[in-house]
Amino acid sequence: MAEKDITEKTLEAFNDVFADIVNGLLFQGRQVIQEYTLTDAQPYSMYKTDGKLHEQERDVAKYWNKTTSSRISVRIALLGFENQSKYEKDMPLRVMGYDGTAYRAELYQEERYPVITLVLYFGNEPWGKNRNLHDAIEIPEEFKPFVSDYKINVFEIARLPEDAINYFHSDFKIVVDFFIHKRTNPDYRPVDPEKFKYVDEVLKLLTAITHDERYIEALEGEGGKPKDMCEVLDRVEARGKQTGALEVLASLVKDGILTLADAAKRANLTPAEFQKKTASFAAKN
Secondary structure, three states: OHHHHHHHHHHHOOHHHHHHHHHHHHHOOOOOOOHHHEEEOOOEEEEEEOOEEEEEEOOEEEEEEEEEOOEEEEEEEEEEEEEEOOOOOOHHHHHHHHHHHHHHHHOOOOOOOOEEEEEEEOOOOOOOOOOEHHHHOOOOHHHHHHOOOOEOEEEEHHHOOHHHHHHOOOOHHHHHHHHHHHHHOOOOOOOOOOOOOOHHHHHHHHHHHHOOOHHHHOOOOOOOOOOOHHHHHHHHHHHHHHHHHHHHHHHHHHOOOOOHHHHHHHOOOOHHHHHHHOHHHHHHO
């Protein structure tokens, strides 16, 4: 989980990408937030329970500032992202914890500003019921009028309308295009693919969300790093075919139909390389 979180955060932590995500999701692509108005916020905060201090960490957090003559003058808001590849029924409690801690910190400083958290959900299935506090906890009917509700902002990336792709202008547009089309068409290829600016970070994010190592492996290949998603998907498909062939050969070795040396020769590998590449197949079986 820690490694997955880091790879997700890397792309979103770039100011141009962060601003693009907020502008695309909240303002339909209008350039309300400029990247130069963003500064990094401390993602860590502390809370106390059972007499002990515990640490909680947002995925990405930045301050949106008003600038005057290239100088930051007023803090407008604290913006945070939480990445989810699966539905999390307790997300309203988690978000309320992050936001509440941020508001409490404002008690010890002069500035007062809103805290806004965006939950970026990349799963194919629709997000579940829980989008506010009242849905996440059991509340007796007679108490409901007295329990403040707390809604969360969940954005189902794979279920955004297709025209929303054009709300984005950074490499996050490539990510949105990928998840929207892959959900309904596993064989999709971009018609007019965007060129990568942050190819490593995009492919690390796709690997983390999809749990498919072929995306990060696509960084290596003839011609150097891929320049767009068409190149990436071609390499992913080629690696898939190669993996399928290796799995068949490994099965034949296991059944005694082929020797290790013969199987390795057919795969254009040394026996040691063949064993290394097929070790995961043996583990699955």
